[in-house]
Amino acid sequence: xxxxxxxxxxxxxxxxxxxxxxxxxxxxxxxxxxxxxxxxxxxxxxxxxxxxxxxxxxxxxxxxxxxxxxxxxxxxxxxxxxxxxxxxxxxxxxxxxxxxxxxxxxxxxxxxxxxxxxxxxxxxxxxxxxxxxxxxxxxxxxxxxxxxxxxxxxxxxxxxxxxxxxxxxxxxxxxxxxxxxxxxxxxxxxxxxxxxxxxxxxxxxxxxxxxxxxxxxxxxxxxxxxxxxxxxxxxxxxxxxxxxxxxxxxxxxxxxxxxxxxxxxxxxxxxxxxxxxxxxxxxxxxxxxxxxxxxxxxxxxxxxxxxxxxxxxxxxx
Amino acid sequence: xxxxxxxxxxxxxxxxxxxxxxxxxxxxxxxxxxxxxxxxxxxxxxxxxxxxxxxxxxxxxxxxxxxxxxxxxxxxxxxxxxxxxxxxxxxxxxxxxxxxxxxxxxxxxxxxxxxxxxxxxxxxxxxxxxxxxxxxxxxxxxxxxxxxxxxxxxxxxxxxxxxxxxxxxxxxxxxxxxxxxxxxxxxxxxxxxxxxxxxxxxxxxxxxxxxxxxxxxxxxxxxxxxxxxxxxxxxxxxxxxxxxxxxxxxxxxxxxxxxxxxxxxxxxxxxxxxxxxxxxxxxxxxxxxxxxxxxxxxxxxxxxxxxxxxxxxxxxxxxxxxxxxxxxxxxxxxxxxxxxxxxxxxxxxxxxxxxxxxxxxxxxxxxxxxxxxxxxxxxxxxxxxxxxxxxxxxxxxxxxxxxxxxxxxxxxxxxxxxxxxxxxxxxxxxxxxxxxxxxxxxxxxxxxxxxxxxxxxxxxxxxxxxxxxxxxxxxxxxxxxxxxxxxxxxxxxxxxxxxxxxxxxxxxxxxxxxxxxxxxxxxxxxxxxxxxxxxxxxxxxxxxxxxxxxxxxxxx
Numbered sequence: 001x002x003x004x005x006x007x008x009x010x011x012x013x014x015x016x017x018x019x020x021x022x023x024x025x026x027x028x029x030x031x032x033x034x035x036x037x038x039x040x041x042x043x044x045x046x047x048x049x050x051x052x053x054x055x056x057x058x059x060x061x062x063x064x065x066x067x068x069x070x071x072x073x074x075x076x077x078x079x080x081x082x083x084x085x086x087x088x089x090x091x092x093x094x095x096x097x098x099x100x101x102x103x104x105x106x107x108x109x110x111x112x113x114x115x116x117x118x119x120x121x122x123x124x125x126x127x128x129x130x131x132x133x134x135x136x137x138x139x140x141x142x143x144x145x146x147x148x149x150x151x152x153x154x155x156x157x158x159x160x161x162x163x164x165x166x167x168x169x170x171x172x173x174x175x176x177x178x179x180x181x182x183x184x185x186x187x188x189x190x191x192x193x194x195x196x197x198x199x200x201x202x203x204x205x206x207x208x209x210x211x212x213x214x215x216x217x218x219x220x221x222x223x224x225x226x227x228x229x230x231x232x233x234x235x236x237x238x239x240x241x242x243x244x245x246x247x248x249x250x251x252x253x254x255x256x257x258x259x260x261x262x263x264x265x266x267x268x269x270x271x272x273x274x275x276x277x278x279x280x281x282x283x284x285x286x287x288x289x290x291x292x293x294x295x296x297x298x299x300x301x302x303x304x305x306x307x308x309x310x311x312x313x314x315x316x317x
Numbered sequence: 318x319x320x321x322x323x324x325x326x327x328x329x330x331x332x333x334x335x336x337x338x339x340x341x342x343x344x345x346x347x348x349x350x351x352x353x354x355x356x357x358x359x360x361x362x363x364x365x366x367x368x369x370x371x372x373x374x375x376x377x378x379x380x381x382x383x384x385x386x387x388x389x390x391x392x393x394x395x396x397x398x399x400x401x402x403x404x405x406x407x408x409x410x411x412x413x414x415x416x417x418x419x420x421x422x423x424x425x426x427x428x429x430x431x432x433x434x435x436x437x438x439x440x441x442x443x444x445x446x447x448x449x450x451x452x453x454x455x456x457x458x459x460x461x462x463x464x465x466x467x468x469x470x471x472x473x474x475x476x477x478x479x480x481x482x483x484x485x486x487x488x489x490x491x492x493x494x495x496x497x498x499x500x501x502x503x504x505x506x507x508x509x510x511x512x513x514x515x516x517x518x519x520x521x522x523x524x525x526x527x528x529x530x531x532x533x534x535x536x537x538x539x540x541x542x543x544x545x546x547x548x549x550x551x552x553x554x555x556x557x558x559x560x561x562x563x564x565x566x567x568x569x570x571x572x573x574x575x576x577x578x579x580x581x582x583x584x585x586x587x588x589x590x591x592x593x594x595x596x597x598x599x600x601x602x603x604x605x606x607x608x609x610x611x612x613x614x615x616x617x618x619x620x621x622x623x624x625x626x627x628x629x630x631x632x633x634x635x636x637x638x639x640x641x642x643x644x645x646x647x648x649x650x651x652x653x654x655x656x657x658x659x660x661x662x663x664x665x666x667x668x669x670x671x672x673x674x675x676x677x678x679x680x681x682x683x684x685x686x687x688x689x690x691x692x693x694x695x696x697x698x699x700x701x702x703x704x705x706x707x708x709x710x711x712x713x714x715x716x717x718x719x720x721x722x723x724x725x726x727x728x729x730x731x732x733x734x735x736x737x738x739x740x741x742x743x744x745x746x747x748x749x750x751x752x753x754x755x756x757x758x759x760x761x762x763x764x765x766x767x768x769x770x771x772x773x774x775x776x777x778x779x780x781x782x783x784x785x786x787x788x789x790x791x792x793x794x795x796x797x798x799x800x801x802x803x804x805x806x807x808x809x810x811x812x813x814x815x816x817x818x819x820x821x822x823x824x825x826x827x828x829x830x831x832x833x834x835x836x837x838x839x840x841x842x843x844x845x846x847x848x849x850x851x852x853x854x855x856x857x858x859x860x861x862x863x864x865x866x867x868x869x870x871x872x873x
Contacts, residue, residue, distance in 0.1 A: 001662055001663045001664070002644050002645075002646060002650055002660060002661065002662055002663075003650065003661040003662055003663055004646075004647065004649065004650050004661070005644070006663045094626070097626055097631075097635075098626045098635075099635075100632075100635040100636075100639065101635050101638045101639040101645055105450075109449055112448075112449060113449070116448070157663060157664075161663070255663075259663070259664045311663040312663070313661075314650070314661025314662060314663070314666075
């Protein structure tokens with residue numbers, strides 16, 4: 001497969017997943033915003049969203065004052081913000097348009113429809129738009145595209161690159177979503193177990209649409225330990241770090257088998273998967289949740305650059 | 318005192334006179350033209366206008382004069398006659414008076430019985446389909462919506478198999494002659510030696526690529542996809558407006574228009590026996606594979622080289638790649654090692670044998686041509702010269718579709734094929750010839766004058782629409798460098814019924830069929846019909862409000 005085609009597929013998937021996460025982040029911010037914080041008043045939740053999504057500086061430059069409305073605009077609609085939902089969808093579609101030949105009509109159709117609808121939403125008066133609706137819409141659109149991918153795409157190397165994109169992005173994004181907690185509230189023993197703390201953890205679960213599943217899987221009270229176990233280590237949770245890395249490993253393995261050559265990306269991803277499967281929740285809290293997540297995000301980025309080096313830049317032999 | 322209306326009529330008549338003298342095939346009297354002497358001039362005028370003229374009424378329903386614009390600029394100009402007279406002034410492909418021409422017989426009831434609501438519903442459906450598939454058209458530097466659609470008119474344009482039989486022979490003949498010419502001028506130049514084509518026009522032509530002289534491309538084919546733009550002025554009168562030997566675009570519309578018509582009106586396809594066009598991508602792939610270089614062993618790897626997704630025709634590039642099952646590559650995906658040409662893949666470099674490029678020679682290879690080209694591949698021309706890769710169209714093919722060379726195409730047909738040309742050129746005056754120059758200068762306000770090497774409507778004078786200053790400027794330019802200019806008369810372009818707000822109305826159309834030249838010369842029965850959607854307008858360019866139609870060829 002043409003390296004550039006693989007690259008476009010990989011980035012199409014990443015941008016799509018990123019749009020999804022961005023919408024979920026907005027949802028988290030809006031929900032947390034509804035309950036006043038004990039220390040900083042109302043601002044810090046949105047701060048933490050901006051921090052976790054890496055858009056804090058850009059927002060500062062453009063708007064300054066952290067007003068909810070502006071933040072939502074910046075994160076959802078603003079094309080100046082490369083990570084906004086609108087930007088991500090546009091980038092995903094542009095990547096898809098370039099490799100129109102490598103995807104099926106249903107995949108293109110789903111993605112293009114999302115893009116066209118986004119243009120309509122952008123023309124709608126903001127007062128007519130609920131944050132919840134925007135999030136729901138985005139999640140639905142990404143699900144439609146990913147569903148079309150699953151149902152119609154040929155299982156060739158292109159499918160692998162697309163899935164590597166989805167899984168690496170999801171691993172990165174889930175880690176960032178959880179890190180929001182770090183910025184809201186240091187994982188300080190004093191707060192653990194307090195009503196507010198639990199509310200925020202539940203919000204996270206809700207944003208990932210995992211709150212019901214949580215009860216099925218763990219039962220009882222939602223404690224940080226259980227939630228961290230679910231979102232990081234549980235192989236049954238579709239958005240957990242472990243599942244995402246498992247997915248990336250599977251597809252990198254498939255590629256290596258198909259091409260008859262192993263790669264550094266494969267070595268790295270296997271190492272990370274090995275680590276995750278050995279880790280206990282207590283290890284994570286010992287290291288510090290934030291420190292753990294930061295290290296994890298770094299590892300995922302390293303795998304991404306190996307993928308790029310080995311496959312996407314088409315190194316000459 | 319001459320009123321405005323009279324002045325306009327006079328102006329109009331003058332130009333009809335020009336047309337009648339030189340477009341000798343227009344069957345004047347039978348087609349409702351009227352011979353008349355006005356002042357000292359002999360004129361043909363349409364009977365309908367003659368009546369208007371005799372009435373001496375003011376406020377006649379004249380539409381503004383508008384040029385007919387092809388890819389290389391304005392090709393011909395005609396006069397919009399207003400609603401009442403349009404049908405009689407121009408050859409209407411469906412209606413002849415009250416009678417309906419055979420090929421359209423079944424379409425009459427179809428359009429008559431279609432309720433207005435259904436029509437708008439279908440039109441909206443077509444638009445939604447186009448948008449969803451992603452067939453959009455971006456225009457450079459125009460701003461606005463980058464995902465603009467080319468308007469699609471549901472009323473098909475129809476040819477009988479007899480009409481098509483003749484067109485097909487004419488088109489193939491022309492494509493063969495053009496390729497023979499290219500082979501000749503890059504080797505022995507027999508046609509120049511024989512004095513049939515002036516050497517200056519060939520060898521000093523900007524499109525003549527000196528660096529490929531002496532190279533014989535595989536199977537002697539330079540132009541593998543020849544798009545021939547045709548207009549019609551009567552039942553049997555077709556004229557070639559221009560030849561496109563480089564990379565004619567629009568074939569994706571031919572295919573998608575058909576696809577959408579079949580989806581929306583399946584019963585029409587049951588009632589009419591319409592020759593399919595869907596084999597085009599397969600024939601194109603076969604054609605390209607058939608010109609693989611000798612060094613290629615086994616099944617050749619064919620790729621399409623696109624300038625990138627910002628190009629207005631990108632959809633077409635990706636569509637064709639998809640339909641042919643070949644890779645769509647950009648310059649950055651390719652590189653040269655040794656005697657061959659490779660593309661970067663996720664696995665290992667893969668050798669490329671046939672390159673269907675979709676941009677100009679100048680950008681192909683920064684070492685050989687424009688050093689600032691980011692689109693091409695350094696070293697490509699070396700590989701081409703040594704027979705490591707075939708390029709379609711071959712570098713240098715542009716000299717055959719140059720406007721100055723256009724005039725000589727009928728001569729090429731006679732010279733290389735020993736046949737009489739089946740399709741005629743639009744009469745063209747070469748300003749390089751003194752007597753023709755004198756004629757052109759005396760008739761500037763009536764003619765369309767084009768720069769020989771210009772394209773896209775630049776460097777061109779539309780006499781009837783130009784101001785006095787513009788005409789004066791051109792007079793000066795032509796006098797200074799006569800060999801740079803050619804002139805053409807007006808043409809009364811045919812019309813085809815088209816859906817408009819109020820129902821159907823005649824609108825001007827042209828036709829671009831796509832002829833494929835490889836091991837064999839093949840033509841899919843159909844083409845791209847472009848239609849000028851504005852009343853009286855002859856501008857069929859998609860960038861200027863032109864639309865497209867499905868083009869049918871009825872089977873025997």
